[in-house]
Amino acid sequence: MIKKIMESIREYKKSSILSPVFVTLEVIMEVVIPLLMARLIDQGLNRGNMRATWFYGIIMLAAAAVSLSFGALAGKFCATASTGLAKNLRHDLFAKVQDFSFKNIDDFSTGSLVTRMTTDVTNVQMAYMLLIRIAFRAPLMLIFSLIMSFSINARLAVDFLIAVPVLAVALGLIIKFAHPLFRKVFKIYDRLNTVVQENLRGIRVVKSYVRKDHEIEKFKGISGDVYETYSSAEKLMALNSPVMQAVIYACMLVIAWVGAKLIVAGSLTTGELTSLITYIMMILMSLMMLSMIFVMLTIAQASGERIVEVLNTESDLTNAPQPIERVKDGSIVFDNVNFSYAGDPDKLSLKDINLAIKSGEQIGIIGETGSAKSSLVQLIPRLYDATTGTVYVGGVDVKDIDLTVLRDRVSMVLQKNVLFAGTIAENLRWGNPNASEAELWRACEVACADEFIKEMPDGLNTMIEQGGTNVSGGQKQRLCIARAVLAKPKILILDDSTSAVDTKTDAKIRQGLKEVIPGTTTLIIAQRISSIEGADRIVIMHHGTIDDVGTSDELLKRNTLYREVYDTQMQMKGGQTHVETEA
Ligand SMILES: Nc1ncnc2c1ncn2[C@@H]1O[C@H](COP(=O)(O)OP(=O)(O)O)[C@@H](O)[C@H]1O
Ligand SMILES: [Mg+2]
Structure with a gap:
């Protein structure tokens, strides 16, 4: 499925590659900053050394500026690539449908084809945007921050490693149950679209037969179905966030507790603890982002499958290998x-x-x-x-x-x-x-x-x-x-x-x-x-x-x-x- 969708990237390959490249550079700069901060505190402020304070302060500012511009570039390329992919996907779907036979169209129903060309493409676009930007940013940040925190104090950082598999299992379970629900939601969307289309096309008939109330009831029924299925899917997905926060804050508590003891014992400096906590915040943020991406990817997976179904359908009206180019007479x-x-x-x-x-x-x-x-x-x-x-x-x-x-x-x-x-x-x-x-x-x-x-x-x-x-x-x-x-x-x-x-x-x-x-x-x-x-x-x-x-x-x-x-x-x-x- 992913391969088929990727075929529609075409002229937006360059942007799709540049976006993660700049994201990587941005993350490297961001990760360096807390390290500079630790130096500034330990070598500058704590020793009353103004020259060192200025020196690290200016480098920090420069790093922040560079990181910001890399971030802006990443954002620009990411926007181009994801909207470009959506444009190409819609184009490919539309071209495909033009080749469809009446039977192919009967099989999908027009309502469903419309949902696939609109909502489903938008879902894939959103997911792609997250994928080439945040999905690179989050793991990179996670890894770099982990490395940095290990280099500061391995004993403390180990606490965090335990949290990762716990989170992974929780996320996996949630997604496993939510995915089929999302597929169901889109099926109901198709029906919703069909009903709306039919109603609007026949609005004169609806009015002349005074079928307004009946039509409203019908719509209510279907939009109620969408509500129920979607909300149960979202409820599952919402579990994600409290699970994640509970695990992460537990880790924070442990680190603050153990860290304070280490400072008192003299094996950790205040600067180090400050940057360690910043890194932990970064790890927390990147885990949060990862879980968000998983939510979006789950939705997009269902949408992507529906798009590929259309793209992979061969029109059952095909030309003969060597078609005859002439109609002799009208018999x-x-x-x-x-x-x-x-x-x-x-x-x-x-x-x-x-x-x-x-x-x-x-x-x-x-x-x-x-x-x-x-x-x-x-x-x-x-x-x-x-x-x-x-x-x-x-x-x-x-x-x-x-x-x-x-x-x-x-x-x-x-x-x-x-x-x-x-x-x-x-x-x-x-x-x-x-x-x-x-x-x-x-x-x-x-x-x-x-x-x-x-x-x-x-x-x-x-x-x-x-x-x-x-x-x-x-x-x-x-x-x-x-x-x-x-x-x-x-x-x-x-x-x-x-x-x-x-x-x-x-x-x-x-x-x-x-x-x-x-x-x-x-x-x-x-x-x-x-x-x-x-x-x-x-x-x-x-x-x-x-x-x-x-x-x-x-x-x-x-x-x-x-x-x-x-x-x-x-x-x-x-x-x-x-x-x-x-x-
Ligand atoms: N697109 C379609 N899909 C499935 N069945 C159809 C479709 N169009 C017509 N039919 C069925 O085929 C039969 C013949 O319909 P049709 O050829 O339109 O009749 P007529 O033109 O003589 O009124 C009917 O039973 C109708 O329900
Ligand atoms: Mg007829």
Whole structure:
């Protein structure tokens, strides 16, 4: 785990090394000072020698100044290195997630990915900062102070050595129990983040269904869980400090007691006892710091593991070793395809799918919600991979086609479509970065988006707000269609993309598509019969299987399912149903 995280240090290696170097120099200076102090007392003050007093006094001042500047440099390099590591880690995580397949993201959940990129990285940053500064400082200080105190009076210093293993065992025990608790805390954090995200994204729904109290209760429950687990972890960690202090103060008492006796007996000078006590204070401080570092490292270890889990996940959508860089035509074949989101053959979302679509054909897909219409079409641009069986595009297994080429040639308007913050033109150019203004307008005409864009204050340069909140559902759908058309794809998939558009406009869009991109295979998923009635062939999905395929006329004659839907919708006068979906 540590090795993997260290890979993200990169350009901050220099700072990471310089920081402990300056820390070492700082500590050496600091340790020398009490020694100078002892000289000043014994040779200067106690003998009334002013020259010696001045001499040692000035050297002490100089040492303090040097130590201070080394400390400042250490601090600077340490800050650069630790924030740099955090920056690189976030960057690496973000880049990794961009490569993830939908399945990878489903497995982690977005809430958890967000926690890992924020809180967990911050924990590692804090730990790294402590590690390259204090973690060097504390043991160095401990060792130097111990050496110094031994050189002053070995008999007294031995008392301290006994304390060290006692402390080590106590710390080890505390950490052993606290670590699993911290891992649990972060899991709950993930849930917390997921709940907050879901709530904020659906805040309009929450408000319109007056679910405020229910949502608050749900949040309270989870934040209560965080409180309980975190506080029991922290309570364990807090034991650390009293244990440490008890041991150290006991040592201090012994030394003051024995030291006083030694002075009376004449085998120890006052100066020596003064510096000895300073060294003991230093040892105490460094032990305290060490225990603090252990606390932070325990937390960071849990966080680090979670970061590495993401970094070590291989996207399960990989390119073939020698991918094919071309899509010959827009034909699609499903050959014995079975598909499960969990990759579990017992929980199939799609079963025994066999279907051949000719290039340029217009296919309508209809079926009740949950019949796996979206699942079916998502296999074409490899948003998910078939669990068994093969999907062919242009006569080639999709797994053998270069992923970028495939997604470029297959344009899909997702059922849950999104626009990004930016101008309308910027959003449209996702489809084709080099599109001219005239091409943008042409695509908008096809998608019947031109009318409302013209009415907007800045036309194509109108800003879309984050999440596309300043356009209506139907407008958003039309912009997404325009964006997809702009890519001039070989295959165009519209997943319930005109559900919020009125029937007349819907028909106009379909007519436009036929004229502008006539050779493009078009798959239209719809709730309304009228949206697909004119298609070359219609596929009826039912419980994850293909129930029937045929033209509207054929299906009317032989398929009861189709006829029922047809009759109900025609009774409602020309299918004027207005279905508001998740668009
Ligand atoms: N990301 C997902 N993870 C797990 N199951 C899913 C996911 N998306 C859809 N499903 C399940 O797959 C089935 C088919 O869903 P879907 O293809 O969206 O149906 P439709 O588009 O026809 O309404 C449903 O039972 C649904 O619960
Ligand atoms: Mg769907």
